[in-house]
Amino acid sequence: MNHTKKVVALLTGCVFLLLLAAWAPGKKSDKASSKSAADASAAVSANDQQINNNMQAMFNQGRQIFRYDTFGDEAFWGGALHLHQAIAGENLGGVGPGVSPKTALSVGLKVDADALPASLVEQIKAGKVNLDDPATTLALLKLNSVVGVTGFFDKQGKLQGMGIQCALCHSTVDDSFAPGIGHRLDGWPNRDLNVGAIVSLAPNLQPVADLLGVDVPTVKKVLGSWGPGKYDAELDQDGKALRPDGKSAATLLPPAFGLAGVNDATYTGWGSVTYWNAYVANTQMHGKGAFSEPRLTTQQFPIVARSHYNQVRNSDDQITSKLGALQFYQLGIPAPKAPEGSYNKAQAERGKALFSGKANCASCHVPDLYTEPGSSLHTPEEIGIDDFHSSRSPTKKYRTTPLRGLWSHQKGGFYHDGRFQTLNEVVVHYNDHFKLQLTDQEQKDLVEFLKSL
Numbered sequence: 001m002n003h004t005k006k007v008v009a010l011l012t013g014c015v016f017l018l019l020l021a022a023w024a025p026g027k028k029s030d031k032a033s034s035k036s037a038a039d040a041s042a043a044v045s046a047n048d049q050q051i052n053n054n055m056q057a058m059f060n061q062g063r064q065i066f067r068y069d070t071f072g073d074e075a076f077w078g079g080a081l082h083l084h085q086a087i088a089g090e091n092l093g094g095v096g097p098g099v100s101p102k103t104a105l106s107v108g109l110k111v112d113a114d115a116l117p118a119s120l121v122e123q124i125k126a127g128k129v130n131l132d133d134p135a136t137t138l139a140l141l142k143l144n145s146v147v148g149v150t151g152f153f154d155k156q157g158k159l160q161g162m163g164i165q166c167a168l169c170h171s172t173v174d175d176s177f178a179p180g181i182g183h184r185l186d187g188w189p190n191r192d193l194n195v196g197a198i199v200s201l202a203p204n205l206q207p208v209a210d211l212l213g214v215d216v217p218t219v220k221k222v223l224g225s226w227g228p229g230k231y232d233a234e235l236d237q238d239g240k241a242l243r244p245d246g247k248s249a250a251t252l253l254p255p256a257f258g259l260a261g262v263n264d265a266t267y268t269g270w271g272s273v274t275y276w277n278a279y280v281a282n283t284q285m286h287g288k289g290a291f292s293e294p295r296l297t298t299q300q301f302p303i304v305a306r307s308h309y310n311q312v313r314n315s316d317d318q319i320t321s322k323l324g325a326l327q328f329y330q331l332g333i334p335a336p337k338a339p340e341g342s343y344n345k346a347q348a349e350r351g352k353a354l355f356s357g358k359a360n361c362a363s364c365h366v367p368d369l370y371t372e373p374g375s376s377l378h379t380p381e382e383i384g385i386d387d388f389h390s391s392r393s394p395t396k397k398y399r400t401t402p403l404r405g406l407w408s409h410q411k412g413g414f415y416h417d418g419r420f421q422t423l424n425e426v427v428v429h430y431n432d433h434f435k436l437q438l439t440d441q442e443q444k445d446l447v448e449f450l451k452s453l
């Protein structure tokens, strides 16, 4: 009892002293706490600064990689296929007629006007540059101005190799100087680019034929079936060159913009953006890196028995260390805003209401991502199309396409294979498939909204 009282008294005393201590040096303690808050904010800001610096450095590095890094793939495009020899032509140490700038532009290659010195720009303007001469193409390559293609030259200035970059397929130019020549537009799919025609020029397609287990004429036939704006990123896994209806199995080059917040990358949701970047750099561009994918079973992807793309390991890895910055840059590329006057505002406003209302588009294309946060995969039946392309993916499904920036890639059509030529055709398909009973006017309004995204 006595003991308890003592303890209580002692505790009361302690509490009192504590209160006194807290109160007595009131102002001093305020000062102290504001000083420590300042310390904390200084510390946070140094830390924040470090984050900001890192962000900027990674972004710049990512842009550099996206535009100019070949990941060592020149060992394939130049070294194995000798594509550079076809570009240079016989007169300049290569083979065949060579590729003139006119030919290069006609197969959709783009020229970065910002890489051209002012004197050359003047000469081009004055019509003093021979655009029919492969030597001019080599000069453009030396200036590093051909978007997505790097030429490697020896000391004598002879083209001795070449490699490709992400920008080849996922950048274009704004044509501000001339058609095909202008400022870079990173992330925009190059729907003029005829990848098949370009690869077909290679003097040695035997390595591709060997990989696919066919002969060279067959390879050429397949490459010729793609056409502008298309590529087949699964051909060298499953060897399926044609759809059952005999048309090409290639897909449209998709944008690489507007992907921040998007979980599933590719038309069939193979994986995340960085997953796919590693897939492409290793298995499509033939860069030197590492890639693991147990879903590439020889049952679904027979070519893997030869390529071993399910487990790629290069001792000279030039990809893995770049994946972080590469992804960061891509996520930083916004979808381009629809130009003023390119759509009818009043109609788009009504279309917006329909999109989330009667037409029920927003049930899958959730604003503002316009795909589903989380899993965005759907069976072919759900969206009313065939399963050919979905069956070429481990997911066996189609991914809800993020719709921002649709206006900028209308060339080539819509859906993975461009089966719908116009947005109007897409809406007609949905109206039919989901029995939406949209009036003609409502369908037009919906199209205007899609053009505004």
Ligand code: HEC
Pocket: 164, 165, 166, 167, 168, 169, 170, 195, 230, 231, 232, 233, 234, 251, 252, 253, 254, 255, 256, 259, 264, 265, 266, 267, 268, 273, 276, 277, 280, 281, 285, 326, 330
């Ligand atoms: C030869 C053309 C080509 C090159 C080069 C290329 N891609 Fe692609 N890319 C494609 C095609 C075609 C697809 C669509 C594949 C599919 O869905 O089956 C695609 C898909 C993508 C996607 C998914 C887009 C989406 O909507 O989810 C990203 C991201 C991407 N590529 C990034 C890159 C990066 C980064 C590089 C360089 C490491 C690169 N690509 C190189 C043709 C190319």
Ligand code: HEC
Pocket: 267, 355, 359, 360, 361, 362, 363, 364, 365, 378, 382, 383, 385, 398, 399, 400, 401, 403, 406, 413, 414, 415, 416, 417, 423, 426, 427, 430, 431, 446, 450
């Ligand atoms: C059940 C989910 C679902 C619904 C509902 C849906 N979509 Fe889609 N949408 C998809 C999928 C999946 C794709 C990819 C199809 C492909 O690439 O083959 C797609 C593709 C598209 C495309 C093509 C984008 C491109 O770049 O090629 C447009 C445009 C589009 N949808 C608009 C709409 C509109 C408008 C509606 C409402 C009338 C709608 N969607 C309703 C899932 C859906």
